[in-house]
Amino acid sequence: MTDIIKxxxxxxxxxxxxxxxxxxEVTEAHLARIDAVDEKVHAxxxxxxxxxxxxxxxxxxKRARGEKLGxxxxxxxxxxxxxxTRGVPTTVGSKxxxxxxxxxxxxxxxxxxxxxxxxxxxxNMDEFAMGSSTENSAYGPTGNPWDLTRIPGGSGGxxxxxxxxxxxxxxxxTDTGGSIRQPAAVTGTVGVKPTYGAVSxxxxxxxxxxxxxxxxxxxxxxxxxxxxxxxxxxDPLDSTSADLPVPPVVEAARNGSVAGMRxxxxxxxxxxxxxxxxxxRFDESVELLKELGxxxxxxxxPSFDLALSAYYLIAPSECSSNLARFDxxxxxxxxxxxxxxxxxxxxxxxxxxxxxxxxKRRIILGTYALSSGxxxxxxxxxxxxxTLITREFEKAFEQVDVxxxxxxxxxxxxxxxxxxxPMAMYLADLCTIPTNLxxxxxxxxxxxxxxxxxxxxGLQIIAPAMQDDRLYKVGAAVEAAFVEKWGHxxxxxxxxx
Amino acid sequence: MPGITREExxxxxxxxxxxxxxxxxxxxxxxxDDIIGAVARVSxxxxxxxxxxxxxxxLTNVMRADEVRPSLTPAQALSGAPAQEQQxxxxxxxxxxx
Numbered sequence: 001m002t003d004i005i006k007x008x009x010x011x012x013x014x015x016x017x018x019x020x021x022x023x024x025e026v027t028e029a030h031l032a033r034i035d036a037v038d039e040k041v042h043a044x045x046x047x048x049x050x051x052x053x054x055x056x057x058x059x060x061x062k063r064a065r066g067e068k069l070g071x072x073x074x075x076x077x078x079x080x081x082x083x084x085t086r087g088v089p090t091t092v093g094s095k096x097x098x099x100x101x102x103x104x105x106x107x108x109x110x111x112x113x114x115x116x117x118x119x120x121x122x123x124n125m126d127e128f129a130m131g132s133s134t135e136n137s138a139y140g141p142t143g144n145p146w147d148l149t150r151i152p153g154g155s156g157g158x159x160x161x162x163x164x165x166x167x168x169x170x171x172x173x174t175d176t177g178g179s180i181r182q183p184a185a186v187t188g189t190v191g192v193k194p195t196y197g198a199v200s201x202x203x204x205x206x207x208x209x210x211x212x213x214x215x216x217x218x219x220x221x222x223x224x225x226x227x228x229x230x231x232x233x234x235d236p237l238d239s240t241s242a243d244l245p246v247p248p249v250v251e252a253a254r255n256g257s258v259a260g261m262r263x264x265x266x267x268x269x270x271x272x273x274x275x276x277x278x279x280x281r282f283d284e285s286v287e288l289l290k291e292l293g294x295x296x297x298x299x300x301x302p303s304f305d306l307a308l309s310a311y312y313l314i315a316p317s318e319c320s321s322n323l324a325r326f327d328x329x330x331x332x333x334x335x336x337x338x339x340x341x342x343x344x345x346x347x348x349x350x351x352x353x354x355x356x357x358x359x360k361r362r363i364i365l366g367t368y369a370l371s372s373g374x375x376x377x378x379x380x381x382x383x384x385x386x387t388l389i390t391r392e393f394e395k396a397f398e399q400v401d402v403x404x405x406x407x408x409x410x411x412x413x414x415x416x417x418x419x420x421x422p423m424a425m426y427l428a429d430l431c432t433i434p435t436n437l438x439x440x441x442x443x444x445x446x447x448x449x450x451x452x453x454x455x456x457x458g459l460q461i462i463a464p465a466m467q468d469d470r471l472y473k474v475g476a477a478v479e480a481a482f483v484e485k486w487g488h489x490x491x492x493x494x495x496x497x
Numbered sequence: 498m499p500g501i502t503r504e505e506x507x508x509x510x511x512x513x514x515x516x517x518x519x520x521x522x523x524x525x526x527x528x529x530d531d532i533i534g535a536v537a538r539v540s541x542x543x544x545x546x547x548x549x550x551x552x553x554x555x556l557t558n559v560m561r562a563d564e565v566r567p568s569l570t571p572a573q574a575l576s577g578a579p580a581q582e583q584q585x586x587x588x589x590x591x592x593x594x595x
Binding site: 100101102103104196197210236239240242303305306308309310312313320324327328329330331332333334337339341342343344345346347348349351352355357360361363364365367368371376377378380381382383384385386387388390422423426437438439465 | 501505506509510511512513514515516517518521524525528529531532533535536537538539540541542543545547548549550551552553554556559561569573574576577578579580586588589590591
């Protein structure tokens, strides 16, 4: 059993296809692992035992009938609880949707099912994906498998923890300002924010619609690529979905190389607030890239210094508008409806009871930034910053093929340390936010442990829009070089729980 | 740029249909003032002649064919309703009694 849970997704799929393992065996091994460790980790909000086993049995029957299996058939996956799942609870980490059973599947869920991926359950997250630690979940925090007293990142901390705790070899996250990459960085796993529009948002509960992007999480670069290919592609149900071919990500992950590539290092991604051990591992990664044949180019992107400020105006503004739909009238919580109150009063009482503090803060901040008289000064200026950042990326990508940076300025911080200090929490996304504002693609992968605390450090790779394959080409080369240097994948150094 | 007062936070909460408790108002007012103070840096570009970006993709008016297609049944659409009556969402009073 222990052996099954340590396998990669690619290995599991191959063993199921060859008949060495059945999909039911694989699913049972992961469900047993969840039973054994999730009381400590709390990665899952809901485990869909019956659904997962039914999906696994269908894969085994398909194989018995001699049908061809897809590249991820029978592989278990942990799904962030932000995607609607027909007949399976979807809470978005909020009391607002406690007990809600969606009547439809998100497009991403339909694609996973069509690929015969086995969905084990729904993972914990910061409420409505707002946060960098998963402490904003209405259902309690998730522990980082490297140190259960520390945060697993956020908002997708349940997905990253499930991977690091070997509860699933694959997971899905969503990234509005870093919610895939930062959790990957602090748990020693791999996470990719695809180009904006690459993965359908239909059935993904909206936070900030011009920034939100679903994407793959895994323990290896190749597994992330296989998942990326399964979920990406145009969807007519999402009008912001890109009607373009999916870049050849799997091919790139199988042919990792940086020889002859130009790699950019942005001056603005270092300085005050960056942990020494994080910068040490980052600088070593840059040296490694040179050894592997890349040319390193220093870049100056002055507007990146304004990215965090612009983000914390744009994202709350879009959130205040998106979350207006939670009015207690058609689905989800309704509070205070005693027959005497007006719909307007019931709506206000419902939102007070259903939303947690971070969601309320952002709704108020967004309402402020969009107010008449403030709109130009706040929201308008933030949108100008967005243009400047996009231009600086465009200029940078005239000189380099990819950009690298630390994924996050520090390693995993202790649960509770920043819980009531929003500005300190927001700094966790300093390096990830510019990519969301510009809409291009980025990956985080492990680049070692920080010497001072022994916790994982993430290397971020950024590529131009719709060139997601470059992430995998570079990521696979870096991963292979590190595994050779360390003698094993970094995740094997995680405690056994 | 000016900061934000407790009274302004209370007003914004009303606009956003959030029935905040007094202690929440006290707590949020200070935090929001800090956040607004920090994000005020965007005003550095206020005078620059730069077009705003609202969205990463240059999309306008994405249309689909106007064709009948399968959708949720009334029972499915109402399955999450806090209250329902005669195949409709039942909501609290919207207009006054008279």
